[in-house]
């Protein structure tokens with residue numbers, strides 16, 4: 001695990017933000033709509049190239065004025081607002097897909113690791129279901145397993161609880177608190193309860 005030091009400058013979106021996250025800690029990024037929270041996550045994930053600034057994750061430069069590591073070569077797990085699970089793949093295959101991308105070579109190893117993670121997030125019994133055959137909370141648990149299974153050095157979470165029915169929010173928040181312990185994380189949220197339960201520090205835009 002490694003800490004993050006970044007400055008993200010995207011003038012056309014009015015974004016110029018700098019912050020650090022200590023190794024193993026969770027930083028909550030909060031602020032009004034349109035203040036640039038998702039833009040920062042996109043830059044850290046490698047989906048958007050900022051005009052200037054830098055991001056260093058431990059010894060690795062993700063980007064600076066001269067360098068740009070593409071998304072697929074960053075060891076960064078990104079849980080978007082609308083989690084991108086493949087609808088035609090089972091829960092197990094969705095998690096295993098992330099492991100294949102992360103370079104876990106053996107098919108059997110990927111299956112076993114995917115099953116372990118699904119157990120860990122409480123949906124082990126649903127390994128052969130497709131996302132359309134799960135509740136919103138179960139699909140979110142699967143998405144969390146997919147992001148974390150590959151052991152990312154940086155975890156990015158964009159409003160991970162906002163699309164869920166109110167009654168499952170406390171369970172998923174508790175799950176996140178458990179699985180994020182010791183992981184370097186940037187969490188975008190509008191909810192004070194998430195900051196209190198999940199974050200070590202808060203950066204308010």
Ligand SMILES: Nc1ncnc2c1ncn2[C@@H]1O[C@H](COP(=O)(O)OP(=O)(O)OP(=O)(O)O)[C@@H](O)[C@H]1O
Pocket residue numbers: 012013014031032033034035036037038039040
């Ligand atoms: N794909 C895009 N193309 C151009 N401008 C964009 C794009 N996405 C966002 N913006 C603009 O960039 C600025 C920052 O948006 P961003 O989505 O990063 O804010 P946010 O803090 O995540 O907002 P929210 O809380 O509503 O999710 C806003 O002015 C927005 O309109």
